[in-house]
Amino acid sequence: MSGKNWLLHTPRFPDNLSWSILELKNLFDKQGEHCEIIDINHKIYKKFFNTQHWENIDNFGVMIRSPIPVFKIIRLILRELRCVKNNHRVLINVFSTESRSWCELICSIIKMHIGCKIYIGGNGVYSPGEGEYESEWANYLLNLKLVDAVFLNQADVTLKQAIQNDFNVSGKIYRHSAEFPSLGFLPKHLVEDPIKDQRVYDSTYIREDIDHPAMQGELLDIEWAPKIHFSLGCVKQCTFCDIPILQNWITRPVDDVINEFRHYVTTTGRRYYFLGDSTINGSTSAWMRLLQGMYKLQQELGPIYWNSQIAVKPANRTSEEEFELMNKTNFHASPGMDHVSDKVLHHMRKKYTWEDVLYYIDMYAKHNVWIRDCLWLVGYPTETEDDFAEYTKLIDRLDNKKHTFVSNIVNVTYINRNSPLLELVDIDWNDPNRWTCDNSTPEVRLQRKRILDDEFARIGKLKYKHKDTYKRALR
Numbered sequence: 179m180s181g182k183n184w185l186l187h188t189p190r191f192p193d194n195l196s197w198s199i200l201e202l203k204n205l206f207d208k209q210g211e212h213c214e215i216i217d218i219n220h221k222i223y224k225k226f227f228n229t230q231h232w233e234n235i236d237n238f239g240v241m242i243r244s245p246i247p248v249f250k251i252i253r254l255i256l257r258e259l260r261c262v263k264n265n266h267r268v269l270i271n272v273f274s275t276e277s278r279s280w281c282e283l284i285c286s287i288i289k290m291h292i293g294c295k296i297y298i299g300g301n302g303v304y305s306p307g308e309g310e311y312e313s314e315w316a317n318y319l320l321n322l323k324l325v326d327a328v329f330l331n332q333a334d335v336t337l338k339q340a341i342q343n344d345f346n347v348s349g350k351i352y353r354h355s356a357e358f359p360s361l362g363f364l365p366k367h368l369v370e371d372p373i374k375d376q377r378v379y380d381s382t383y384i385r386e387d388i389d390h391p392a393m394q395g396e397l398l399d400i401e402w403a404p405k406i407h408f409s410l411g412c413v414k415q416c417t418f419c420d421i422p423i424l425q426n427w428i429t430r431p432v433d434d435v436i437n438e439f440r441h442y443v444t445t446t447g448r449r450y451y452f453l454g455d456s457t458i459n460g461s462t463s464a465w466m467r468l469l470q471g472m473y474k475l476q477q478e479l480g481p482i483y484w485n486s487q488i489a490v491k492p493a494n495r496t497s498e499e500e501f502e503l504m505n506k507t508n509f510h511a512s513p514g515m516d517h518v519s520d521k522v523l524h525h526m527r528k529k530y531t532w533e534d535v536l537y538y539i540d541m542y543a544k545h546n547v548w549i550r551d552c553l554w555l556v557g558y559p560t561e562t563e564d565d566f567a568e569y570t571k572l573i574d575r576l577d578n579k580k581h582t583f584v585s586n587i588v589n590v591t592y593i594n595r596n597s598p599l600l601e602l603v604d605i606d607w608n609d610p611n612r613w614t615c616d617n618s619t620p621e622v623r624l625q626r627k628r629i630l631d632d633e634f635a636r637i638g639k640l641k642y643k644h645k646d647t648y649k650r651a652l653r
């Protein structure tokens with residue numbers, strides 16, 4: 179292949195090299211093609227974190243009106259791209275729609291100063307519900323000639339083909355299939371964190387002061403651990419969630435998942451893992467097979483600590499054995515329990531009730547399975563004062579009985595495009611966080627978040643410190 183390939187890790191905070199960038203690098207390496215990663219995100223973090231510019235830089239892309247020190251950023255980017263020539267190729271993974279502003283800025287700089295070809299892909303190139311023909315943002319970039327091709331979906335296949343065809347591609351490259359992407363099994367050298375001792379931590383963000391082994395040492399940083407996939411998308415259709423729209427639900431063969439764990443343990447010796455799935459939700463039998471497989475694997479290779487988001491189900495669809503196996507396989511759960519009011523849970527289209535939530539809390543406690551972080555929502559459009567007041571029963575439960583909660587995260591409800599909640603709210607897409615309805619205003623939502631955060635902080639179970647989460651909630 180002619181020319182060189184550069185994979186840019188563009189800003190998407192925090193200061194982590196994303197696993198998907200490593201997966202893409204592996205794709206090139208397996209084809210024997212040149213590919214180097216340039217971590218612009220880390221360089222921006224290093225230069226601007228804790229400066230007067232940080233707040234705006236952190237907000238750029240989320241609140242587009244944020245002023246940023248553009249000239250300093252241009253200089254930094256050009257310095258990092260000094261080896262890129264106009265016959266090379268730059269690839270950018272757009273992690274989410276919030277990364278788009280960064281992508282546009284970087285593409286403009288590259289096209290103006292270097293003039294090489296640019297290819298983009300990732301979840302951020304299309305909005306929830308968009309397919310090949312509706313992807314407006316991709317059209318906009320292509321029309322402006324800011325990018326040369328956009329990979330939509332299944333880049334494991336389309337990018338591989340593009341590499342084999344010397345990047346003889348342009349426009350939108352779309353592929354949709356029901357097969358699980360053939361990724362993973364990274365070699366040892368890619369699993370080492372290249373910026374391990376240089377990463378910039380926002381110590382105001384994570385509560386390192388939580389007195390629990392999960393918040394110390396390597397476990398505090400489990401988000402950096404190797405990511406293994408078991409399922410993509412979600413089989414449920416919760417009203418507030420865009421995951422089922424973004425990605426069809428699909429589960430990977432359990433043997434493949436176990437083999438990938440085995441691969442990393444035997445090649446890297448690492449013991450901490452993170453399932454990169456949106457949530458584990460769907461087939462109970464596949465989940466049980468995974469737990470059983472992990473048990474066998476750990477009998478053979480010793481302890482493996484693994485963490486994943488996991489959905490709550492009705493109690494009659496779980497078993498004691500499931501929780502026993504979670505404990506025996508060192509599984510740390512990050513469940514989205516979402517609410518305590520049955521009325522709200524019902525409207526969300528959850529199949530479970532507060533009784534089921536209680537069952538989960540009790541079973542996790544009985545089998546000593548850590549609830550590493552648990553997600554709760556406030557300000558759901560139908561949430562009344564009375565519904566919100568029901569959170570008292572959760573706090574009472576955590577105050578008065580044994581439990582295994584390590585920390586909690588309180589999110590305010592966002593309204594997604596295509597959401598069935600749209601018919602309940604007034605929303606201006608230029609400022610979507612300020613949606614209103616009969617029960618809710620931005621002020622009400624933030625006030626409820628503040629109250630619940632304060633309660634979790636009081637009992638020592640709040641994951642993030644206030645300052646940061648309020649800023650994020652306002653976006």
Ligand code: SF4
Nearest residue numbers: 412414415416419457
């Ligand atoms: S179970 Fe979780 S991931 Fe699935 S649709 Fe509901 S909120 Fe989204």
